[in-house]
Amino acid sequence: MVKVKIFDSKEAQSSARKMEEAPAVDAQAFYDVLESRRSVRVYSKAPVPEETMRRCLEAALKAPTSSNLQTWELHWVRSPEKKQLLVDACLGQPAAATAQELVVFVARPDLWKRNNGWMLDHLKASPGTPGKALQYFNKITRIVYNQGPWSVYRPFKWVWFSIRGIKKPTPREPIHAGQMQTWAHKTTALAAQNFMLAVRAEGFDSCPMEGLDSQRVKRLLGLPRAAGITMAVSVGQRAEGGVYGPRFRFDSAHFIHEH
Amino acid sequence: MVKVKIFDSKEAQSSARKMEEAPAVDAQAFYDVLESRRSVRVYSKAPVPEETMRRCLEAALKAPTSSNLQTWELHWVRSPEKKQLLVDACLGQPAAATAQELVVFVARPDLWKRNNGWMLDHLKASPGTPGKALQYFNKITRIVYNQGPWSVYRPFKWVWFSIRGIKKPTPREPIHAGQMQTWAHKTTALAAQNFMLAVRAEGFDSCPMEGLDSQRVKRLLGLPRAAGITMAVSVGQRAEGGVYGPRFRFDSAHFIHEH
Numbered sequence: 001m002v003k004v005k006i007f008d009s010k011e012a013q014s015s016a017r018k019m020e021e022a023p024a025v026d027a028q029a030f031y032d033v034l035e036s037r038r039s040v041r042v043y044s045k046a047p048v049p050e051e052t053m054r055r056c057l058e059a060a061l062k063a064p065t066s067s068n069l070q071t072w073e074l075h076w077v078r079s080p081e082k083k084q085l086l087v088d089a090c091l092g093q094p095a096a097a098t099a100q101e102l103v104v105f106v107a108r109p110d111l112w113k114r115n116n117g118w119m120l121d122h123l124k125a126s127p128g129t130p131g132k133a134l135q136y137f138n139k140i141t142r143i144v145y146n147q148g149p150w151s152v153y154r155p156f157k158w159v160w161f162s163i164r165g166i167k168k169p170t171p172r173e174p175i176h177a178g179q180m181q182t183w184a185h186k187t188t189a190l191a192a193q194n195f196m197l198a199v200r201a202e203g204f205d206s207c208p209m210e211g212l213d214s215q216r217v218k219r220l221l222g223l224p225r226a227a228g229i230t231m232a233v234s235v236g237q238r239a240e241g242g243v244y245g246p247r248f249r250f251d252s253a254h255f256i257h258e259h
Numbered sequence: 260m261v262k263v264k265i266f267d268s269k270e271a272q273s274s275a276r277k278m279e280e281a282p283a284v285d286a287q288a289f290y291d292v293l294e295s296r297r298s299v300r301v302y303s304k305a306p307v308p309e310e311t312m313r314r315c316l317e318a319a320l321k322a323p324t325s326s327n328l329q330t331w332e333l334h335w336v337r338s339p340e341k342k343q344l345l346v347d348a349c350l351g352q353p354a355a356a357t358a359q360e361l362v363v364f365v366a367r368p369d370l371w372k373r374n375n376g377w378m379l380d381h382l383k384a385s386p387g388t389p390g391k392a393l394q395y396f397n398k399i400t401r402i403v404y405n406q407g408p409w410s411v412y413r414p415f416k417w418v419w420f421s422i423r424g425i426k427k428p429t430p431r432e433p434i435h436a437g438q439m440q441t442w443a444h445k446t447t448a449l450a451a452q453n454f455m456l457a458v459r460a461e462g463f464d465s466c467p468m469e470g471l472d473s474q475r476v477k478r479l480l481g482l483p484r485a486a487g488i489t490m491a492v493s494v495g496q497r498a499e500g501g502v503y504g505p506r507f508r509f510d511s512a513h514f515i516h517e518h
Contacts, residue, residue: 020502022464023295029288030460031318034453036282039323057515059290061508063452064298064467070509077518089428118509133503169348169472182441183469186489189448190467193322194293197456201289205281208323208449210442213428221518230445243279244392249320250329250377256316259336259480 033201038243040205043098043236052202053101053235059198060105063190067141069115071184072191072230073106075221082220089216090232095207098242099234104217105192107184109177110226112145144171145183151176181228188230195233205238292460297502299464302357302495311461312360312494318457319364322449326400328374330443331450331489332365334480341479348475349491354466358493363476364451366443368436369485371404403430404442410435440487447489454492464497 057074065072077086083102090096119137123129147153157175164170173179196206214229316333324331336345342361349355378396382388406412416434423429432438455465473488 020297020497020505022459022462022497023291025292025295025460025462026285026288027460027462029285030292030456032282033284033289034318034321034457036284037321037323038279058511059293061511061514062293062296062506064296064455066469068507070514073514073516075516075518079518082518091428091430115509122507122509165472165474169350169475171350171470172473178437178441182437182444182487185441185445186448186469189445190452193449193452194456196323197289197453198293200281201284201286203281203284203286210325210445211430213424214431215424216428221516228441238279238281246279247321248327248381250374250381252317252320255320255329255332257332257334257480259334259338259341 033197037197037200038205038238038247039095039207040234040236040238040242041093041095041207041244042239042242043095043100043205043234044239044242046100046237048100048204048235048237052204053103056195056198056202056235057103060191060195063187063194065187065190066183067136067145068119069112069141069145069187071108071112071115072188073108073227074191074195075104075106077102077104077220085220086217086232089220090209090212093209093211095209095234096232098236098239099207100236102232102234103195104221104232105188105195105230106221106223107181107188107228107230108226109180109184109228110224112141112180112184116141116145145174145180147174147176147180177226185228185230188228192231192233199235203237204235205242207234208232209234292456296456296459297464297497297506298354298466299493299495299497299501300352300354300466300503301498301501302354302359302464302493303498303501305359305496307359307463307494307496311463315454315457315461315494316362319450319454322446322453324446324449325442326395326404327378328371328400328404328446330367330371330374331447332367332486333450333454334363334365336361336363336479344479345476345491348472348479349468350470350472352468352470354468354493355491357495357498358466359495361491361493362454363480363491364447364454364489365480365482366440366447366487366489367485368439368443368487369483371400371439371443375400375404404433404439406433406435406439410437436485444487444489447487451490451492458494462496463494464501466493467491468493 077083086102087096154176161170174183199206209232217229336342345361346355413435420429420431433442458465468491476488
């Protein structure tokens with residue numbers, strides 16, 4: 001099925017592309033942000049400047065995204081009426097009810113084809129685009145992400161990958177609409193984490209919320225069925241008692257495995 | 260079904276818990292890290308110190324995690340033999356083949372019950388745990404995340420949530436094993452983004468990879484069927500030409516929506 005070689009290390013290494021230098025960075029300053037990011041459940045009345053929000057939203061979109069297809073959306077709910085509806089859809093939890101700002105992170109697996117077309121337009125318009133890159137968005141992505149209506153290709157993909165996979169490494173997912181959802185949710189979650197850290201770097205706090213009524217949220221935002229609500233993220237400044245106790249993680253030895 | 264009130268803003272606000280202060284942070288230093296994180300496809304031969312890796316792995320585990328259930332695992336593949344097998348399972352792409360270190364981010368929805376038990380043990384052993392917190396892990400999580408064998412509760416959950424949802428906001432997911440996978444993948448992706456940013460803050464580079472053979476990776480790591488491979492992340496120092504061109508994102512106006 002996939003006959004095009006996606007990755008060619010010789011081409012990559014010999015490419016005359018300009019080096020993008022890795023600038024010197026301040027590790028401690030970064031860890032100060034990361035360590036002080038806590039899920040804040042109660043916010044103070046301090047407003048979050050609009051420009052701060054815009055910088056954090058733009059920072060979210062600098063996360064890596066699978067095949068650069070950017071199947072994400074950030075819905076910033078600002079009108080008081082819609083905000084109240086969103087708070088209700090978030091089950092009225094204080095992290096939403098006391099928030100200054102609310103952003104819904106939305107996975108859009110249904111828009112992969114539109115974005116793939118945009119990628120092709122961009123690559124065709126860029127001088128010096130390597131042939132492999134064009135081939136990737138012309139051929140590979142169209143095989144990998146196209147599941148057909150009602151995922152009709154699923155059994156064929158499954159059989160083909162299973163047979164091919166006996167002898168050689170073969171991607172196994174995504175082969176149906178549910179896995180396309182997962183695929184887009186993962187990419188959108190990367191953006192959400194960028195956003196929450198940026199909020200903290202700007203001196204504010206956040207809380208990710210998955211306990212919500214996704215149907216009501218989709219209706220509120222005018223989203224189609226195929227969209228997925230990755231999470232809502234509230235933003236504001238932590239109030240006294242707004243952090244529910246010190247960060248608690250189980251011993252990392254349970255989670256970090258060495259092979 | 261869910262009769263316990265999960266969130267009680269009065270209890271939260273009146274709690275005598277100590278304030279966790281938000282320290283002053285350096286926004287520009289953070290953005291330097293975020294902006295310079297690029298997906299690096301070819302690495303130099305510079306090794307990554309073990310202590311650097313350990314700090315980054317620990318940083319990953321400071322991401323927020325749904326219901327604090329920490330349904331993630333980080334598999335650091337260090338032995339040359341296993342590394343080669345992992346490179347093969349990543350389809351031989353140069354971002355894996357030239358990497359100094361490889362970490363597989365794994366979603367473990369199947370371990371929610373074990374971790375829920377650990378949370379209860381922890382809360383019971385902690386003086387001053389609020390009743391609501393105990394109730395949450397005693398009752399709510401056990402309703403929300405328990406799908407029964409082969410997701411047999413799915414039709415009942417669906418009917419119940421649909422009826423309840425007519426009148427009041429009601430969570431709609433997760434109601435089956437596939438949605439449990441998505442749930443754990445989202446949490447694991449948050450950790451992966453923390454990790455990649457920490458790697459950059461430490462002066463190194465990374466690349467997330469989803470184009471891989473998840474069955475081979477699971478076999479290599481000794482993981483059960485129910486585990487999900489969120490992504491592999493390679494680590495090293497960018498080589499000349501290792502970044503394939505400047506970051507390209509479509510106009511953010513397509514993705515940031517205001518309501």
